[in-house]
Each structure stands twice: as C-alpha cells, then as structure tokens.
Amino acid sequence: MASVTLIYGTTLGSTGEVAELIARELGDVDVRDVSGVKPEDFLAADLLILGTPTWDDGDLQQDWVSFLPKLDGIDLTGRKVALFGLGNASSFPGQFANGLRKLHQKVVERGAEVIGFWPVDGYTFHASEAVVDGRFCGLVIDQENDPAKTPERVGAWVAQIRQEAGLA
Numbered sequence: 001m002a003s004v005t006l007i008y009g010t011t012l013g014s015t016g017e018v019a020e021l022i023a024r025e026l027g028d029v030d031v032r033d034v035s036g037v038k039p040e041d042f043l044a045a046d047l048l049i050l051g052t053p054t055w056d057d058g059d060l061q062q063d064w065v066s067f068l069p070k071l072d073g074i075d076l077t078g079r080k081v082a083l084f085g086l087g088n089a090s091s092f093p094g095q096f097a098n099g100l101r102k103l104h105q106k107v108v109e110r111g112a113e114v115i116g117f118w119p120v121d122g123y124t125f126h127a128s129e130a131v132v133d134g135r136f137c138g139l140v141i142d143q144e145n146d147p148a149k150t151p152e153r154v155g156a157w158v159a160q161i162r163q164e165a166g167l168a
C-alpha cells in the first residue's frame with residue numbers, strides 16, 4: 001500500500017475535522033498540523049494531501065502563511081499532490097476558497113502534479129481564484145453553509161484521488 005501524508009492548517013478546527021474525515025476514508029494516512037511540520041515531511045510519502053481554509057482577505061490560513069516560504073527549498077518534481085480547501089460561500093461569495101489557489105500555485109511552482117480537481121457544480125458563489133480551467137483546483141468544503149454535503153463530497157473525492165494516484 002502506498003503511503004499518504006496529509007498536512008493541514010486550521011484556526012477554528014473545521015479543516016482539522018475534514019482532514020480526519022479524509023484520512024478515515026483513505027485508510028492509513030499520516031495526518032499532521034502544518035504548525036508542527038518540517039519541509040522534509042512533504043517528501044515522506046507517495047501521495048501528499050494539503051488542506052487550508054481561507055482567511056482574512058482571501059488568504060491562506062495563518063500557519064500556512066508562515067510555513068509556505070519554507071517550501072521553496074523542497075523539490076516536488078514528479079510528485080502527486082491533492083489539495084482541499086474550506087471556505088464560506090455565503091459570507092465571502094467574491095473570494096470563495098481563494099486560499100486553495102495559493103497552495104496550488106506554490107506546489108505547481110515546486111514541480112508537483114496536482115490531482116483531485118473538483119467540479120464547481122453544487123456551490124453558489126460569484127468568484128473564486130480556486131477555479132482553474134472551470135474546476136476547483138481541489139476539493140472545496142463549506143462547513144458553515146453545506147455541512148450535510150461534506151461526507152458525500154469527501155467520499156467521492158477520496159475515490160477520485162485514489163484512482164488518479166493509482167492507490168485503488
């Protein structure tokens with residue numbers, strides 16, 4: 001079985017809860033809070049999953065803001081990375097889940113192949129930097145407005161990344 005590391009940042013706890021749901025669905029996953037990781041931890045597994053909520057003015061969660069420059073020393077060439085992001089579409093419809101795109105930009109810059117793109121259908125928002133070529137660049141979860149949809153979204157996305165990463 002291929003190894004999986006999931007690294008997330010959270011301020012109020014929701015992204016940690018979604019991280020645990022994803023890990024439970026996938027099975028054997030090393031789940032870490034980004035406030036306690038080292039850059040080498042990004043290279044430990046066959047599949048890397050990264051998650052962030054959007055905070056402030058469409059930005060990454062604070063621990064990711066602090067950590068991200070350290071990724072400049074890490075080569076992710078040829079590595080598969082799946083991303084997920086939390087946001088609130090009704091309070092922030094013009095910058096919904098923008099933080100996800102910042103993770104996307106950084107890992108692509110470091111050479112990663114991003115898997116797990118996700119349809120925008122079923123979400124109501126005006127604009128999101130996380131939309132790349134008509135799809136979100138990772139799973140988007142809205143725990144404030146759509147919590148009932150979370151288990152189904154996580155289940156479908158995990159099945160998708162399993163297949164895209166060849167873990168099935």
Ligand SMILES: Cc1cc2nc3c(=O)[nH]c(=O)nc-3n(C[C@H](O)[C@H](O)[C@H](O)COP(=O)(O)O)c2cc1C
Nearest residue numbers: 010011012013014015053054058087088092096097
């Ligand atoms: C001050 C503040 C700013 C936020 N800014 C955004 C935003 O720009 N876009 C968005 O989609 N969600 C935004 N959110 C919603 C959070 O992403 C959402 O509450 C998320 O579930 C928090 O995750 P956490 O509990 O893991 O910290 C914001 C929330 C707060 C409290």
